[in-house]
Each structure stands twice: as C-alpha cells, then as structure tokens.
Amino acid sequence: MDLNYTPEEKAFQLEVRSFLKESYPKELQDKVSKGIALKKEDYVRWQKILAKQGWVAPGWPEKFGGPGWSPVQKYIFDEECGTANCLRTVAFGLVMLAPVLMEFGTDEQREKYLSDIYNSDVWWCQGYSEPNSGSDLASLQTRAEKQGDHYIVNGSKTWTTHGHYADKMFALVRTSKEDRKQKGISFLMLDMKAPGVTVDPIITVDGMHVVNQVFLDNVKVPVENLVGVEGEGWTIAKYLLQHERTYIAQVPRSKKQIERLKVLAGKELHNGKSLLEDDRFRAKIAEIEIELLALEMTSLRILSKMSAGQPPGSASSLLKVKGTEVQQAITALLMEATGYYGFPYFKEVLKEGWNEEAVGPEEATFLAPHYFDWRKSSIYGGSNEIQKNIMAKAVLGL
Amino acid sequence: MNLEFTEEQVMLQDALNKYLEKEYSFEQRQKLSRNGVGYSEENWQNFADMGLLGVPFDEQYGGFGFGATGLIVVMEAIGKGLVVEPYLASVVLGGQLIQQAGSEVQKEALIPQLIAGELKLAFAYVERNSRFNLADVAFKAEKEGDGFRLSGKKSVVFNAETADKIIVSARTAGDQTSKEGISLFIVDKGAVGLSSRDYETVDGLRASELDFDGVIVGADALIGSLNEAYPVIESVIDFASAAICAESVGVITQLREKTVEYLKTRKQFGQPIGAFQVLQHRTVDMFMVEEQMRSLAYLAAIRVTDGTAEERLKSVSAAKVYLGDARPIVGEQSAQLHGGIGVTDELDVAHYVKRLTMLNVLFGDRDHHMQRFCQS
Structure with a gap:
C-alpha cells in the first residue's frame, strides 16, 4: 500500500x-x-x-x-x-448521456451526438423527475405514443436543471402500460425548441433560477431518437444514475470548502477569540474533516480496485450519501460561522459587476442562501433514503 | 499510488483466516478466554510457525518488514476471530518499542525470540490518574549503582501475567506531566520486588495491576535514550492505535454480517424483520461506517509507516474518532437489532460488541482523539 x-x-x-x-x-x-x-x-x-x-x-x-x-x-x-x-x-451530456449512447445507442446516434457533446455545441438537460414521480421514478406518467415514424409526447418533467439553457433533453417516457411499472418505460431524446415544449422557471429557496418545470404538449419526436429498446428504458435509467451518483461525491470541492470555512472561522470572533480557537466550533469542523478524509480514502480504494481491473461495486450510493452529507454539513458550518451576517440578503451579489461593499465579512456573503439551497443535494440524484434502499438490497441482500 | 495488499500479504491473510475458521470457533475462543491465562500456547506457537509474529519487524531481524500496512491483514483477522492471544501486547506494543528504540544488541537479542514465539512482552504505561496522557508518569526510576531502582504502580497492563518481560515507562527527570524526563526499562517478570494482581477484562482478555517495590535493574535494561522516551512511546501507541483500528474493522464487519443475517432469518409480524425499512436503513448505516472505518484504518496504517509526524497524528486520531462513532452505530445497534438474544452471554454478538466498545477506550477515546486532532 x-x-x-x-x-x-x-x-x-x-x-x-x-x-x-x-x-x-x-x-x-x-x-x-x-x-x-x-x-x-x-x-x-x-x-x-x-x-x-x-x-x-x-x-x-x-x-x-x-x-x-x-x-x-x-x-x-x-x-x-x-x-x-x-x-x-456540466454532467448531463458528458457524464450522463454520452456513456448511455456508448452502451445502448446505435452507431448513427453516436455519430450524430457524441461530437456535439464533446465540443459543447449542444446543451443537454435531463427529463427524469415528474411532479408526481420523485423517489418513485418508475411511476412516471409522461406518455409517448407512436404515430408512424414519430412519438407524440405528452406530460411534464420537473427539477430540470438548466432546462432554460438546453437545446435538447433526454427523457424517460412511458411507451406502454405493463404489469410492472418498470416495464414500458423508454429513453427518448427530444428537441427543446420543438413545438409544444414550454419551460417554466422554478425559483429555488436561495432566490436563484437554475431549475425548471418543462411541459410537453403533443411534442413530435422522430422514432430514431429512441435509445435502446422500446420499453426497456429503466435499465438505461439505472445505468445513467450510477454515473451521476459517483459524480456528486465531489471530494475535491469539499476540501476546498473546508479551507474556506477555516479562513472564515479564523476571522470571526467569539468572546474575543477566533471561532477556530473555540473548542466546540473547532470540533464541529474536525468531524467533517474526518468524514471527508474517510470519504476521500474510500474513493481512492474504489479507484485502486478499478486500476487493478476490478469493478467498482455498489459504491456509488455510498459515495452519494456520504458526499452530500459532508457538503451539507460544510454549508451549515459556513453559515453558522457568519453569525448575524447570515441575515443580510443581497441577491445581486452573485451577478457579475456588482461592486457594493459587503455587509459584514466579505466571505460571508450568500452563505446562508447557499446553505438553504444545498439541502437539495440529499434529495437529487435519488434521495439519500433511496440510496439506502438500494444499498440494503444490492449490498446487504435485504 | 496503490492501495492493494501485496500477494504475500494476501496469502498470509488467507492462511490465517483458514486457521481461525478451523481452530477458532466462538466456543473455543470462550474456553481460551476463561482458561485462567486467557489464551492458548499452542495457538501462539502455530502463529509463530505461520510467520504471523514476524509481520511488522524489519527483515534484518528475521521479520517480514511489512510494517503497519502489512499488519492490517493480521489485525483484521484477529478482530474477525475475536482472537485472545497476546498479539497486540507482545508483537505490536512490546515489539515496536524494541524495534523503534532498542539498541542493536537489544534488537538482535529480543526480536528473533519474539518472532519465534519464545519471548512474550507486555507494555506497562497506564497509571491510576494518567488516563490517556502518555506523559503523565509518576512511576519513578532512580539511579542505583550502575543501574536503576524502579518504584511505583502501573495499571491495566494487558497480558502481563504471561509475559516474560515487562517494558515500563518511568519518570527519570522533570515534573509528573512533563514530556521530557521519561525513560523506558525492560524488566524480567520474575524480578524481585515486582508483584502483580491479575484479572479478566470485560472483553475477555487478561490484564494486571503491577506493583514495583524498588525493583533493581542493570544499565542494560534501559531502552533508548535516558529521559527521551516520550516520542517513542507516542509513536508506538500511534502504531498500535492504527493496528487496533484495523482490528475494529474486523469486528465491525462481523457485527454487520451477523446482524444482516439475523434480519433475514428472524421473523416477526409474519415476515423477516429485514423487510422493515427502518431496520434496513440502520444496517446500511452500519455498512457505511464499516467502509469509512476501513478507509481510515488503512490511511492510519499508511501514515504510521511513512507519514510525517503530523500526518501520523492526524490520521490516527481521525481513525480513533471514527471508531468512537462506530461504537453506537455498529456496536449498540447490533445488540438492539438482535433483540433480547443480543444481550446474552451465549451469543457471539455480545462479545463482538464488548470488544468494539473497549477498542474505543484503548489508547484514548473519542474525546481524547478529537482534542488531539484539533490541536495538531
């Protein structure tokens, strides 16, 4: 070793x-x-x-x-x-759709889409969640009916990150009703500029516009935009989610955030001493540092196994749960460190060219909104409870 | 970068696991634990024959030179089997003290004997009020002719009863809590003036209270430099902490596997209780702690082998803090998920829980290591 x-x-x-x-x-x-x-x-x-x-x-x-x-x-x-x-x-094209096309797509599809993804000439978004299908993703209702050489798609997708930027969407749709809800789901690629596609912004708790609800009203999708076999989209969906989950552990980013937290805690005073010298606050940082140290090493162990030619195993769920727990704990401490200066809320601060003086420490700006926003991380990509269900089944055999 | 074990290490692990499967059922372990000396001399000799006792020692003294990372495979298996033989006391603590601080003469005399299973050591460093502070040493060693006179008491000395020699930390200068002025001495167990009170520990091992009433030793009993033993003691305790973190991984793995198995077979309300999501999620919590603990145990072992002093200290304390977290999440929860049977003496689970709980205390508990992590 x-x-x-x-x-x-x-x-x-x-x-x-x-x-x-x-x-x-x-x-x-x-x-x-x-x-x-x-x-x-x-x-x-x-x-x-x-x-x-x-x-x-x-x-x-x-x-x-x-x-x-x-x-x-x-x-x-x-x-x-x-x-x-x-x-x-951005993961949607490069990390999510591309591996799917490599594994399940036709040569024509790879030819047509991969180089645009590679060169960022086409912006993709993900059409998975629906208003009534969150954790129970397989219950999705968006229908695609085949009419000649097109599918006619009707329904709604939500929490669509960067839907307002996107040129195209890959989506899970129901092509038939079967005895099991996982059956009859298909994986389609559709054009966001097509007639019948409407993108409505959803403003998140931090006041920002990142996600959207997308309405699909009689949207025509050519049949050649089906990926894999009709009705077998659930297999693809699961394959893609594994790629997504590994991506959201974000160990290097969390390391950087802890540095930031230490800088801030080193400046903020409590009883005349910096928070970094406050035993309780220091211990709270340490707990996160230790969990992150373990997570980094767990990621490295998985990498090492892969280098030795072994499959990664069902590690992606563990990385997702622990990764997001660490991220959230950091956002909470960043906010805590600012004390009263969590209150001032200048939405403009995140816009380019805003040069007004900060209220309180400059580093404190927007930490509270960020904390609220980051609650999403244990919800997206399959909620952490769903990840535990997956591990119970796949790893523990329960 | 490479985090795989070497082929030799994997072979050793396989051999040990096979041996333990055959010779070390839970019932056999309980018998050994309660046989009066707390282990089997036959097992010990077999360990020596398998080469286990040479794992962490330098090759020039007949060891494998595997260091702490090689020790992981042994300690994980020891955890899995709830092994009671004095591996930690003799090979890890005693052996490392000699290896790290001993003179050439001492190493050449003692290490080959340790490896052959002919010599057993114990390390006496705890005192009534020292708690986890390794520098808090009231035990005295005073110059007496060419040698020293040792006086004082040491507490909870693991496997001292069956050790041939005791290594003891003693104050040779400075105040009671000063890091300077501590020295190490090696003393025959049968020395005149050394008496012991031996007892069983809650987790099935043996330990002793030692009383040194003016024990006279020669100048050659000193290990390392006079007054400068503290860094050695700290380093060896860190090394041993990394080892018990690997042991805890073995214990945790067993508890998780046994609990999952129980959840699959125990039926209530007309179904296996593992069908209940609240229990599934708790066992997943156990699994995640197991993986994270394994990661930190590996990291600690790597750092005590080749890290800087700060890396060593941080990684060891991180692992020990996590071990403290594992106590409720894995230990207490395994008992809870087994229901009544989980708190009986008859079932192995309770004994794994005991070991996990006491490993948390050994070499400093969660609070101690949290403080150390923060101060570094």
Whole structure:
C-alpha cells in the first residue's frame, strides 16, 4: 500500500497543473472562488478549452475521444481542478448521456451526438423527475405514443436543471402500460425548441433560477431518437444514475470548502477569540474533516480496485450519501460561522459587476442562501433514503 | 499510488483466516478466554510457525518488514476471530518499542525470540490518574549503582501475567506531566520486588495491576535514550492505535454480517424483520461506517509507516474518532437489532460488541482523539 504517486503520476500532476495555470481563464477562477453565479457561456468557454486539449471527457473510452487515463490520473485531474477553482463541467451530456449512447445507442446516434457533446455545441438537460414521480421514478406518467415514424409526447418533467439553457433533453417516457411499472418505460431524446415544449422557471429557496418545470404538449419526436429498446428504458435509467451518483461525491470541492470555512472561522470572533480557537466550533469542523478524509480514502480504494481491473461495486450510493452529507454539513458550518451576517440578503451579489461593499465579512456573503439551497443535494440524484434502499438490497441482500 | 495488499500479504491473510475458521470457533475462543491465562500456547506457537509474529519487524531481524500496512491483514483477522492471544501486547506494543528504540544488541537479542514465539512482552504505561496522557508518569526510576531502582504502580497492563518481560515507562527527570524526563526499562517478570494482581477484562482478555517495590535493574535494561522516551512511546501507541483500528474493522464487519443475517432469518409480524425499512436503513448505516472505518484504518496504517509526524497524528486520531462513532452505530445497534438474544452471554454478538466498545477506550477515546486532532 502506498499513497504516494509514482514518478509518472507525479509528472502527470505537473502537466495538469501547468495546463490549468496557463489555460484556465482568470475571470472564471474569480467567479468560482467568489461564488458568483455562472452563465451558460462560462461553462461552454471552459469546456471548449478542455475539449481542445482533449481532456473534457476523462471518463470516455479512448475510441470515443477520451484521454485514456488510468483511474488515478482521473483522480489527479479532479483534484487539480478542485485546487485551481475550476468550474465543473456540466454532467448531463458528458457524464450522463454520452456513456448511455456508448452502451445502448446505435452507431448513427453516436455519430450524430457524441461530437456535439464533446465540443459543447449542444446543451443537454435531463427529463427524469415528474411532479408526481420523485423517489418513485418508475411511476412516471409522461406518455409517448407512436404515430408512424414519430412519438407524440405528452406530460411534464420537473427539477430540470438548466432546462432554460438546453437545446435538447433526454427523457424517460412511458411507451406502454405493463404489469410492472418498470416495464414500458423508454429513453427518448427530444428537441427543446420543438413545438409544444414550454419551460417554466422554478425559483429555488436561495432566490436563484437554475431549475425548471418543462411541459410537453403533443411534442413530435422522430422514432430514431429512441435509445435502446422500446420499453426497456429503466435499465438505461439505472445505468445513467450510477454515473451521476459517483459524480456528486465531489471530494475535491469539499476540501476546498473546508479551507474556506477555516479562513472564515479564523476571522470571526467569539468572546474575543477566533471561532477556530473555540473548542466546540473547532470540533464541529474536525468531524467533517474526518468524514471527508474517510470519504476521500474510500474513493481512492474504489479507484485502486478499478486500476487493478476490478469493478467498482455498489459504491456509488455510498459515495452519494456520504458526499452530500459532508457538503451539507460544510454549508451549515459556513453559515453558522457568519453569525448575524447570515441575515443580510443581497441577491445581486452573485451577478457579475456588482461592486457594493459587503455587509459584514466579505466571505460571508450568500452563505446562508447557499446553505438553504444545498439541502437539495440529499434529495437529487435519488434521495439519500433511496440510496439506502438500494444499498440494503444490492449490498446487504435485504 | 496503490492501495492493494501485496500477494504475500494476501496469502498470509488467507492462511490465517483458514486457521481461525478451523481452530477458532466462538466456543473455543470462550474456553481460551476463561482458561485462567486467557489464551492458548499452542495457538501462539502455530502463529509463530505461520510467520504471523514476524509481520511488522524489519527483515534484518528475521521479520517480514511489512510494517503497519502489512499488519492490517493480521489485525483484521484477529478482530474477525475475536482472537485472545497476546498479539497486540507482545508483537505490536512490546515489539515496536524494541524495534523503534532498542539498541542493536537489544534488537538482535529480543526480536528473533519474539518472532519465534519464545519471548512474550507486555507494555506497562497506564497509571491510576494518567488516563490517556502518555506523559503523565509518576512511576519513578532512580539511579542505583550502575543501574536503576524502579518504584511505583502501573495499571491495566494487558497480558502481563504471561509475559516474560515487562517494558515500563518511568519518570527519570522533570515534573509528573512533563514530556521530557521519561525513560523506558525492560524488566524480567520474575524480578524481585515486582508483584502483580491479575484479572479478566470485560472483553475477555487478561490484564494486571503491577506493583514495583524498588525493583533493581542493570544499565542494560534501559531502552533508548535516558529521559527521551516520550516520542517513542507516542509513536508506538500511534502504531498500535492504527493496528487496533484495523482490528475494529474486523469486528465491525462481523457485527454487520451477523446482524444482516439475523434480519433475514428472524421473523416477526409474519415476515423477516429485514423487510422493515427502518431496520434496513440502520444496517446500511452500519455498512457505511464499516467502509469509512476501513478507509481510515488503512490511511492510519499508511501514515504510521511513512507519514510525517503530523500526518501520523492526524490520521490516527481521525481513525480513533471514527471508531468512537462506530461504537453506537455498529456496536449498540447490533445488540438492539438482535433483540433480547443480543444481550446474552451465549451469543457471539455480545462479545463482538464488548470488544468494539473497549477498542474505543484503548489508547484514548473519542474525546481524547478529537482534542488531539484539533490541536495538531
């Protein structure tokens, strides 16, 4: 056992570091470190730079344009991106749909969509949840009826992240009613600009617009936009969710957030001492640090197994639960550290070009809204309770 | 980076697991635990023959040179089997003190004997009011001719009863809690003036209260430099803490597996109780703690082998804090999920719970390690 990088891994780390130093735009770094809301063009700009370098899709096999990295190299890349305050690439196309097309799609579909995903020329969103189908996703009601060489889609999708940016949506729809609700679900790709698609913003508790409800009213989808076999979409849905869950552990980001928390706690005073010197507050930080240390090591153990050619196992649910618990605990402590300065609420602060003086510590701005918003992390991607159901069944055999 | 065990380590683990499956049923373990000395000399010799006793020692003294990471495989199996043989006391604590602080002469004389199973050691460092502070040493060693005179008491010394030699921490200079002025001495168990009161521990091991009434030892009984033993003691206790964290992983794994198995077979309200979601989620909590604990135990073992002092301290304390969390989530919960049978002496589960609970205390509890983690 050895946590040290090999000379090759070290060289790779330096290569990534110097690339990020040279190529990651300063404006984006500022925005991410200050927590300023990111726009579509920010994501596209960075993803195009990464694509040019050949690094935008570390998870893709080489034959589809992936860089052919080992699991350890992928880890190093993530770690370096986290340290450099890089914005995270958007998962919907690169991390979710692309592996599905590689596994279940036709050659034509791969030909048609993968390079647009790779080059960020098409923005994808995910049509999974519905107003009446959250944790019980398989109960979804959106219907797709085949009429000639089209499906006619009717229903509604919700919590659609970046639906207002998206060119296309991949969606789970019901193509037939069967004895089991998991049967008769199909995986369709549809055009967000098609007639009958309406996107309504949902403003989240922090006052921001990230998610939407999408209404589908007699939307025509060509039959060639079906992925995999009609009625077998549930298998694809589960495959995709595994990719999503591993992605949301976010260890490097949490490490960065703990640094931020320590800086803030080092400045805020209680009884004339900094919060970092307050035994109770320090212990609360330590509890998170320890859980994160364990989570990082658990991720590394999974990587190490994959490097040795073994499958990752049912680890994605564990990473999702622990990863989001850590993230939420950090947002709570960040807010706590600000004390009274959790109250001032300037929505404009996240917009570019806002230069007014902060009320209270500059670092405290928007931490309370962020805490409220981040409650979502234990809900999305399959709620943490659902993850426990999955582990009970898949790992423990209960 | 590589977090897999070597082929040799996996082979050793397989051999040990096979041996324990065959020779170490729960009933046999209970018999050994209550046979008066608390273990089996035959098992001990078999461990020696398998090479187990040489795992953490340098190759030049006949060991495997596996370090703490190699020790993980042994300690996890010891946890799984609730092994009562004095591996921790003799090989880990005693052996590491010699390995880290002993002179060339002492190492060459003692380590090969330890590895062969011919010599057993115990480490006496706890005092009535020292709690978890390794520097709180009232036990005195004074110059006497060429050698030293040792006076004082040591508490809860594991496996001292059957040890051939005791290594004891003593104050040779400075105030009672000063990190400077502590020294280590190795003393024959049969030395004149050394008396012991031996007893069973709650988790099925044996320990002793030792009373040194002016025990005279020669100059060659000193291990390491005079007055400078504290860093060695701290480092060895960290090493041993990493080892018991790996032991706890074995215990936790057993408790989780046994509890899940029970949930599948025990029926109430006309169905296996494992069908109830509230119980499913609790066992998943146990599973997650198991995986996270395994991660921290590995990390601690890696850091006590090749980390900086700060990395060592942080990772060991992190693992011990987590072990403190595992006590309610895995220990108390396993008993709860078994219902009444979980608190009987007859069922192995209660004994795993006891061991897990006491491992939390050993070498400092959650509060102690939380404080240490925060101060580093």
